[in-house]
Amino acid sequence: MAILKPFRGLRPVAELAQQVVSPPYDVLDSEEARQLTAKNRYSFLRVTKAEVDLPSDIDVHSPQVYRQARQTLQQLMRDGILLQDEQPCFYIYKQQMGDHCQVGLVAAASVAEYQQNIIKKHELTRPDKEQDRVDHITATEAQTGAVFLTYHADRRINRLIADGMKAEPVYDFTTEDGIGHTLYVVSDPAKIQAIEEAFAQINFLYIADGHHRSAAAGRVADACKGNNPNHTGQEEYNTFLTVVFPHDMMYIMDYNRVVTDLNGLSPAEFLERAAEKFTLVPSCGGAVKPGKPHAFGLYLNHGWYELAAKPGTFAADHPVECLDVSILQNNLLHPVLGIEDPRTDQRIHFVGGIRGMAELERLVDSGKYALAFALYPTSIEQLMAIADAGQIMPPKSTWFEPKLRDAMVVHLTPLAEYLHRNKE
Known part of the structure; x- marks a missing residue:
């Protein structure tokens, strides 16, 4: 079965969403990110590529960069630019690139299922890139970039997603590359339960993109579990941020x-x-x-x-x-x-x-x-x-293509008490 859970997403306020959301951290180099953030102080690249707010000669993997990412994320929350939903929700993320449209479910996937290969992999990971994501998650106590998953298309799930899109979207904008991004919130408990039950009938999920992010989430979860004598399996660190698309929408x-x-x-x-x-x-x-x-x-x-x-x-x-x-x-x-x-x-x-x-x-x-x-x-x-x-x-x-935009929804994962370090 595929376990997908709702969560209390951290999201931009609607009037700033288009300015906040950013390209994935790994499709830009530091200089490109500096140029973008110089023109847009709200860009989430200041969290995902936090070196943009530090001297240009800094090592992008230095502890100072991860601390800066944490501080910027917390400042965005204090300033009310990012707000966390009051209750766990699913989110429906629609992207339009020319004639191609793809619609996915934003959810929290199971680390245990990743480790058990119910969420299947097809790539090796590089230790340095994996460690970078571990350090970013532990510093920010957040999963800021979603893992891109797919599954064999299912008619029941298609109907549930289509029903969720009958609501008014919370965001609907086109980014500078001409790609449309629309987000719907699914907060009704009955609809959430129906989606969970439908995915429970899916045998396997597949990583399309995001092997380093999922591997890093697994390492963080293992560290937290080892330091938590009261581990229940229900803690946020047991899940990772994902957007799940049916295979016949993938491009x-x-x-x-x-x-x-x-x-x-x-x-x-x-x-x-x-x-x-x-x-x-x-x-x-x-x-x-x-x-x-x-x-x-x-x-x-x-x-x-x-x-x-x-x-x-x-x-x-x-x-x-x-x-x-x-x-x-x-x-x-x-x-x-x-x-x-x-x-x-x-x-x-x-x-x-x-x-x-x-x-x-x-x-x-x-x-x-x-x-x-x-x-x-x-x-x-x-x-x-x-x-x-x-x-x-x-x-x-x-x-x-199209690439998922970071900060459409962020997954907060409180970790400090499990990793034995003080919040700054």
């Missing part, structure tokens, strides 16, 4: 690659090596955006090529090896370009599909990169199949 874009050099090969030699595992045809019509699985676009020397993986060059029945990111890595990036581990190799970089094909051309034409690869998007069904098989996806396999 995954291509996640493309650029490489700095040809590993000592000339362009002609590289194309000859690539042709061993791929059919290769020069494009006469400009940029090559793949229209089907196992097809790729290659940009090299101001020209595009169409690539297609030859039959027999990959394991078509293996959930990971049949991914286009695996085919490219195993048949070209590693054996030809010498990129053994794309997680750590500094010669390869990744470009979200939201930036378009022109960005790939720009990066290569700048001289900073030698070539670019355009990929067909991984499907949500592939992601779920890999999680079901207990496998791990290659790095940078999925780029979800």
Whole structure:
């Protein structure tokens, strides 16, 4: 069963919501965040990237940054910019990006179910990024960024969510990137119970994005449990902030690659090596955006090529090896370009599909990169199949859009008494 609970959300006052909500902490660097907060003092980036209010040369993982995040969050609450709902609620979060609409439930998910793999994973986490989220949660006593979950779409849940959207939204605005954000509050006890019972019939949830946030919540919960002789399992630290979407609303874009050099090969030699595992045809019509699985676009020397993986060059029945990111890595990036581990190799970089094909051309034409690869998007069904098989996806396999905005709803998790530290 999938345990989702209502909680007393901390939210911006309606008249400032559009100014407060911010892009996720991990899609901006510090300088970009400084530029945004310089123009908007209410931006929640001052909590999620608190270094913006400290000297520019500060280590972003220093204790001072996390203390600053705590102080800013508390100031926003004292000033009445963020207010906590009086009773536990569910929240319905609708996003509109062009013709694409997705509607998810904002809820508190179970740490225990995450640890028991009822909430399934498909990525490895990096210790440094995981520790960053642990430090941020413990300093702020809040979960400020939601974990993006999905589940096999269910008609009963669809009806309940649609019913919740009959109410007047508390927020309805469009951010500077053209994406619409609408939030509804579900406070009626009968409706809350119906939603809980409907999700209890869902066998598994799947992490789409947010492996570090969920892993960090689990570590914090374990620490609190170990220090709480009266642990009941009902404490707020036993849950983590999530937005849960049905799988048929998920939109995954291509996640493309650029490489700095040809590993000592000339362009002609590289194309000859690539042709061993791929059919290769020069494009006469400009940029090559793949229209089907196992097809790729290659940009090299101001020209595009169409690539297609030859039959027999990959394991078509293996959930990971049949991914286009695996085919490219195993048949070209590693054996030809010498990129053994794309997680750590500094010669390869990744470009979200939201930036378009022109960005790939720009990066290569700048001289900073030698070539670019355009990929067909991984499907949500592939992601779920890999999680079901207990496998791990290659790095940078999925780029979800639209991104969830931080501070639409924040989950407060009182921790000080369990972690044996004094509030500041």
